[in-house]
Amino acid sequence: MKLIMLGAPGAGKGTQAKRIAAKYGIPHISTGDIFRANIKNGTELGKKAQTYMDQGLLVPDELVCDLVVDRIQQSDCEKGYVLDGFPRTIPQAEALTAALEKLGTGIDYAINVEVPDANILNRMGGRRACLGCGATYHVEFNPPKQEGVCDTCGAELVLRDDDKPETVQKRLDVYHEQTQPLIDYYTKAGKLAEVDGTKDMDDVFAAIVDLLGE
Numbered sequence: 001m002k003l004i005m006l007g008a009p010g011a012g013k014g015t016q017a018k019r020i021a022a023k024y025g026i027p028h029i030s031t032g033d034i035f036r037a038n039i040k041n042g043t044e045l046g047k048k049a050q051t052y053m054d055q056g057l058l059v060p061d062e063l064v065c066d067l068v069v070d071r072i073q074q075s076d077c078e079k080g081y082v083l084d085g086f087p088r089t090i091p092q093a094e095a096l097t098a099a100l101e102k103l104g105t106g107i108d109y110a111i112n113v114e115v116p117d118a119n120i121l122n123r124m125g126g127r128r129a130c131l132g133c134g135a136t137y138h139v140e141f142n143p144p145k146q147e148g149v150c151d152t153c154g155a156e157l158v159l160r161d162d163d164k165p166e167t168v169q170k171r172l173d174v175y176h177e178q179t180q181p182l183i184d185y186y187t188k189a190g191k192l193a194e195v196d197g198t199k200d201m202d203d204v205f206a207a208i209v210d211l212l213g214e
């Protein structure tokens with residue numbers, strides 16, 4: 001099962017992708033997590049990516065595409081994968097389609113988690129991220145058992161720099177301009193599935209399971 005999660009920043013792509021990965025036994029591949037791990041480890045890629053991420057801009061396509069195309073050919077991806085945060089531009093989508101065609105395959109669904117901008121600002125301000133294991137919480141909608149501490153690995157939870165209000169608006173603008181056209185791209189390819197991301201997390205997941213099957 002090869003899946004793409006589409007949606008605005010903060011729509012709940014990561015939240016649902018983690019659940020999909022656990023239920024269907026496929027890896028969750030988040031380009032945002034890959035960049036944050038590189039930043040944490042001080043790699044060259046991390047240094048390059050951070051300058052864009054801090055401004056709410058997309059990292060250039062050439063730093064993203066090969067990385068994902070390599071990742072999806074690793075052995076744990078044989079049964080499929082759920083891509084979260086990639087593709088984010090038409091050239092990224094075209095690169096993915098071309099790479100998969102070369103491998104004689106294609107994606108099953110691009111699942112669009114639809115949430116209006118008005119809800120996004122609240123979601124992002126309340127998001128807390130674990131820089132240890134990548135888990136995500138929300139102070140109101142999905143709080144950790146102990147404030148500020150990750151349930152899974154015990155590391156400290158932080159408000160991501162790019163979740164601060166001044167950067168969130170920029171990320172939404174970038175989303176509408178560069179990423180939203182992918183909805184049309186995957187509709188034309190006959191791969192688009194829509195879910196209402198304003199529902200609570202369990203209901204959103206139930207809609208996805210309805211689509212993918214038990």
Ligand code: ADP
Nearest residue numbers: 010011012013014015123127137138141200201
């Ligand atoms: P994305 O990966 O699309 O950027 P996340 O999955 O990290 O988004 O979700 C953004 C924030 O909103 C997180 O704090 C998450 O806990 C919360 N969230 C996710 N889905 C829902 C939902 N259906 N209802 C309310 N809050 C949600």
Ligand code: AMP
Nearest residue numbers: 031032052053057058059064085086088
């Ligand atoms: P995310 O964790 O998906 O919200 O991504 C955080 C940030 O990482 C984004 O705002 C971008 O700066 C960068 N990023 C993640 N994935 C991509 C991608 N596919 N293309 C370009 N930039 C990306």
